[in-house]
Amino acid sequence: xxxxxxxxxxxxxxxxxxxxxxxHDLGLTGTHVGCEHGVCGCCTVLxxxxxxxxxxxxxxxxxxxxxxxxxxLARDGEPLHPVQQAFHECHGLQCGFCTPGFVMSVVGLxxxxxxxxxxxxxxGIAGNLCRCTGYAxxxxxxxxxxxxxxx
Amino acid sequence: xxxxxxxxxxxxxxxxxxxxxxxxxTDDIGGALECCFVRSPYAHAxxxxxxxxxxxxxxxVVAVYTAADxxxxxIDLPLLIPHPNLTHGRTQRCLASEVVRYAGEAxxxxxxxxxxxxxxxxxxxxxxxxxxxxVITPEAAALAEHLVHQDVPGNVAAEMQxxxxxxxxxxxxxxxxxxxxxxxxRGAASPMEARAVWASWSSEERKLTVYDSTQSPTSIRGGxxxxxxxxxxxxxxIAPDVGGGFGPKIMLFYPDELLVPFAAMxxxxxVKWTEDRQEHFTAVNQExxxxxxxxxxxxxxxxxxxxxxxxxxxxxxxxxxxxxxPIITAAxxxxxxxxxxxxxxxxxxxxxxxxxxxxxxxxxxxxxxxxERTLDAIASDLNLDRIEVRRRNMIRANDFPYDVGVAxxxxxxxxxxxxxxxxxxxxxxxxxxxxxxxxNVGMGIAVYVEGTGVGPYEGAHVQVLVSGKVIAAxxxxxxxxxxxxxxxxxxxxxxxxxxxxxxxxxxxxxRFPWGVGTFASRGAVTAGNAMHVAARMVAGKAKAIAADHxxxxxxxxxxxxxxxxxxxxxxxxxxxxxxxxxSNPVRYAFGGGTEAATxxxxxxxxxxxxxxxxxxxxxxxxxYSPPGSTWASGCHAAYVRVDAKxxxxxxxxxxxxxxxxxxxxxxxxxxxxxxxxxxxxxxxxYERLAYDEDGQLRNxxxxxxxxxxxTEIPAIEIDHIETPSPLNPLGVKGAGEAGVIPVGAVLAxxxxxxxxxxxxxxxLSPLKLYELSMLKT
Numbered sequence: 001x002x003x004x005x006x007x008x009x010x011x012x013x014x015x016x017x018x019x020x021x022x023x024h025d026l027g028l029t030g031t032h033v034g035c036e037h038g039v040c041g042c043c044t045v046l047x048x049x050x051x052x053x054x055x056x057x058x059x060x061x062x063x064x065x066x067x068x069x070x071x072x073l074a075r076d077g078e079p080l081h082p083v084q085q086a087f088h089e090c091h092g093l094q095c096g097f098c099t100p101g102f103v104m105s106v107v108g109l110x111x112x113x114x115x116x117x118x119x120x121x122x123x124g125i126a127g128n129l130c131r132c133t134g135y136a137x138x139x140x141x142x143x144x145x146x147x148x149x150x151x
Numbered sequence: 152x153x154x155x156x157x158x159x160x161x162x163x164x165x166x167x168x169x170x171x172x173x174x175x176x177t178d179d180i181g182g183a184l185e186c187c188f189v190r191s192p193y194a195h196a197x198x199x200x201x202x203x204x205x206x207x208x209x210x211x212v213v214a215v216y217t218a219a220d221x222x223x224x225x226i227d228l229p230l231l232i233p234h235p236n237l238t239h240g241r242t243q244r245c246l247a248s249e250v251v252r253y254a255g256e257a258x259x260x261x262x263x264x265x266x267x268x269x270x271x272x273x274x275x276x277x278x279x280x281x282x283x284x285x286v287i288t289p290e291a292a293a294l295a296e297h298l299v300h301q302d303v304p305g306n307v308a309a310e311m312q313x314x315x316x317x318x319x320x321x322x323x324x325x326x327x328x329x330x331x332x333x334x335x336x337r338g339a340a341s342p343m344e345a346r347a348v349w350a351s352w353s354s355e356e357r358k359l360t361v362y363d364s365t366q367s368p369t370s371i372r373g374g375x376x377x378x379x380x381x382x383x384x385x386x387x388x389i390a391p392d393v394g395g396g397f398g399p400k401i402m403l404f405y406p407d408e409l410l411v412p413f414a415a416m417x418x419x420x421x422v423k424w425t426e427d428r429q430e431h432f433t434a435v436n437q438e439x440x441x442x443x444x445x446x447x448x449x450x451x452x453x454x455x456x457x458x459x460x461x462x463x464x465x466x467x468x469x470x471x472x473x474x475x476x477p478i479i480t481a482a483x484x485x486x487x488x489x490x491x492x493x494x495x496x497x498x499x500x501x502x503x504x505x506x507x508x509x510x511x512x513x514x515x516x517x518x519x520x521x522x523e524r525t526l527d528a529i530a531s532d533l534n535l536d537r538i539e540v541r542r543r544n545m546i547r548a549n550d551f552p553y554d555v556g557v558a559x560x561x562x563x564x565x566x567x568x569x570x571x572x573x574x575x576x577x578x579x580x581x582x583x584x585x586x587x588x589x590x591n592v593g594m595g596i597a598v599y600v601e602g603t604g605v606g607p608y609e610g611a612h613v614q615v616l617v618s619g620k621v622i623a624a625x626x627x628x629x630x631x632x633x634x635x636x637x638x639x640x641x642x643x644x645x646x647x648x649x650x651x652x653x654x655x656x657x658x659x660x661x662r663f664p665w666g667v668g669t670f671a672s673r674g675a676v677t678a679g680n681a682m683h684v685a686a687r688m689v690a691g692k693a694k695a696i697a698a699d700h701x702x703x704x705x706x707x708x709x710x711x712x713x714x715x716x717x718x719x720x721x722x723x724x725x726x727x728x729x730x731x732x733x734s735n736p737v738r739y740a741f742g743g744g745t746e747a748a749t750x751x752x753x754x755x756x757x758x759x760x761x762x763x764x765x766x767x768x769x770x771x772x773x774x775y776s777p778p779g780s781t782w783a784s785g786c787h788a789a790y791v792r793v794d795a796k797x798x799x800x801x802x803x804x805x806x807x808x809x810x811x812x813x814x815x816x817x818x819x820x821x822x823x824x825x826x827x828x829x830x831x832x833x834x835x836x837y838e839r840l841a842y843d844e845d846g847q848l849r850n851x852x853x854x855x856x857x858x859x860x861x862t863e864i865p866a867i868e869i870d871h872i873e874t875p876s877p878l879n880p881l882g883v884k885g886a887g888e889a890g891v892i893p894v895g896a897v898l899a900x901x902x903x904x905x906x907x908x909x910x911x912x913x914x915l916s917p918l919k920l921y922e923l924s925m926l927k928t
Contacts, residue, residue, distance in 0.1 A: 093169060126861050
């Protein structure tokens with residue numbers, strides 16, 4: 001599988017979750033595990049550009065696919081990705097645990113809908129749980145990300 | 152003091168690494184053996200036998216512990232907050248070996264090379280149980296047909312009564328009386344990161360290092376030092392990035408917090424345990440279960456003459472956190488209103504469910520609900536306007552300090568230090584605006600107070616480096632509250648530096664070993680003021696050193712732009728980093744400009760390089776210990792619509808007017824309030840821990856315990872007033888829990904207004920509203 005542009009062999013253990021493989025075998029601990037049953041969205045990564053729950057996939061199922069994790073959006077030393085920058089500007093994160101999942105969901109959303117309507121924003125973030133922000137600042141961050149991407 | 156940073160919407164300094172996926176949460180730390188608990192599936196049972204032999208023999212398993220294998224296996228875990236009224240306090244043992252008293256109580260602990268293998272091995276542990284009768288609701292606990300602890304009569308852990316005035320006479324003589332029965336069910340804080348502990352032991356250095364997703368690393372350090380007979384200096388506890396706390400992570404010690412360090416010491420290898428969501432639902436403390444019987448006497452104008460509340464509190468199976476929750480409820484029922492006479496009695500009862508300890512709000516949502524429901528009932532009884540009834544009972548702006556006369560959670564009595572409650576009400580109504588048209592629309596409102604910033608104390612260390620950068624540390628950790636930003640603002644103001652030049656460390660005993668913890672909306676008040684005190688000491692020291700060098704009077708110096716200089720003569724001064732150099736007389740110049748402090752460079756004063764009482768380094772440690780709590784307040788109001796067919800709740804408008812004294816960072820404060828209201832909405836309408844009569848939690852997953860998504864949370868409009876606290880130098884009050892407290896009361900009031908059915912319980916649901924509507928017809 002290709003993770004953030006780098007080829008990696010699939011995990012040896014066939015029952016290893018993709019989330020665990022990314023975190024504990026590849027050291028990409030930015031992908032978080034909040035519920036392990038596909039509800040919270042903390043573990044969201046892009047699979048061939050589409051947001052998926054990496055806790056609901058086995059690592060071996062990702063073989064032959066391109067995975068993008070939060071670490072793949074902006075390399076060390078590079079400026080933040082517009083979605084990351086927007087979350088910063090709008091105070092769209094507090095504890096930061098759900099944040100990578102939200103950011104990946106929003107990156108996926110803006111790839112599908114570069115100029116999302118309010119309804120599309122609502123639906124685009126409605127698969128991720130946040131316990132800190134009350135979502136208001138995340139909505140603002142999505143709108144801000146649209147502006148930043150347009151620049 | 153300059154106020155350039157205090158009050159500014161400074162964007163958070165902690166964001167960058169969290170946004171890049173470079174945060175460091177406890178489970179991100181690897182290189183460790185991993186663990187799994189065997190937990191009781193029974194809510195109440197006698198343990199007849201535990202057979203771990205098959206698990207121990209499984210390849211990849213390193214150790215399996217039961218109580219019999221632990222040197223502390225027969226010791227009850229600490230009772231954190233003893234109280235004279237807690238006559239029958241009980242705490243659990245690390246691993247149960249005789250009786251289990253809630254489903255989820257730990258029985259055995261398996262350690263293996265990987266978590267997957269540990270879970271496999273846990274399934275091989277054979278435990279035989281003899282089921283015992285289960286007590287699951289507080290009402291059943293009060294009936295005491297069965298006992299949770301055989302040596303606790305009536306299931307009563309504690310009983311406490313407080314009386315202000317002659318309540319019986321006032322009730323008897325009151326022109327009108329009402330009785331209300333108000334009920335709260337259990338809820339859960341549910342931080343997105345469940346709990347985790349990582350530990351390693353160095354036998355060479357005799358040093359125990361523990362990473363723990365706790366709200367109190369300093370207390371964990373103290374407890375581990377006692378348990379293992381180590382000096383505190385041999386125990387390092389770090390709360391790294393913590394993915395939300397909301398209360399349950401202030402509880403200590405959960406069994407894993409002792410077992411993981413113990414195993415690391417026994418096995419000589421790092422050990423990590425990471426809780427999964429399923430076990431989090433029963434293994435982590437819960438809150439909110441209470442039943443109140445309220446009697447109120449009032450006059451024809453709606454003025455309360457007497458209030459008597461007799462309530463029972465669902466303590467759960469053990470009382471490790473003492474009786475803080477019902478004490479807070481009892482103290483906060485009067486809220487922003489005058490009660491000429493008040494009696495409150497509670498019993499803290501054992502049930503066969505997960506123990507309870509503070510969850511954001513911590514007994515306050517119940518108190519607000521009781522008082523606000525009571526005022527709505529009075530308004531309804533007299534056919535008066537709900538707002539007018541509140542006004543007639545409200546404490547006035549010139550009544551402060553206001554002594555409520557009941558006990559507070561810090562051992563003092565409740566004395567409100569400052570506030571302006573009528574102003575909150577007026578502003579909320581102005582913000583709310585006119586009622587939207589349509590059927591089934593209702594208005595709700597609630598005013599609350601919140602005791603914040605409890606002691607005993609916090610401390611801070613502030614140091615200017617020779618580079619001119621500033622580092623500062625405090626013992627209490629952050630779970631997302633932007634400590635690193637807001638305390639940098641406080642320190643930057645005192646030292647006249649840029650906020651980006653201040654680096655904060657919080658919750659790491661290696662950097663600051665003393666303190667209490669992050670809970671009860673206390674961080675900004677306690678640690679914030681400690682930062683202020685320490686930074687001011689450093690500023691004073693900088694002036695003294697620079698004054699010697701500049702041959703000026705310290706009182707004539709000021710700090711700004713990273714320099715110390717004579718007021719009005721910016722050229723006559725020096726950079727703070729140069730002052731840091733001079734603060735430490737050296738023999739060896741080791742770079743960083745330190746040649747300026749060597750022995751053959753000019754010194755401006757006679758005597759030894761360090762005079763009596765002087766300490767090297769441009770640094771100071773300061774503490775702040777509050778004389779009592781400072782009382783924040785607020786008013787929330789809302790319009791809601793209840794769908795006539797589906798009973799879905801639609802929040803049309805939600806407004807908040809909030810007073811937490813002087814605001815350090817409005818951006819961060821807005822986030823605290825918005826997040827709090829969302830959690831309150833969840834707790835009021837979506838989240839309910841559904842236990843069956845056997846004590847089984849029937850909805851222990853996010854599939855069934857309905858935490859709100861964005862689709863359930865409306866936009867919230869916020870306004871502020873500032874009544875500075877006279878109790879602390881910064882004039883601040885706590886803000887962390889404020890958003891949650893009145894939400895249940897507001898929604899109850901609004902739904903009652905929309906549906907014309909009495910709302911007497913929390914949480915609600917569409918099904919509950921349907922049932923109430925059927926009762927009406």
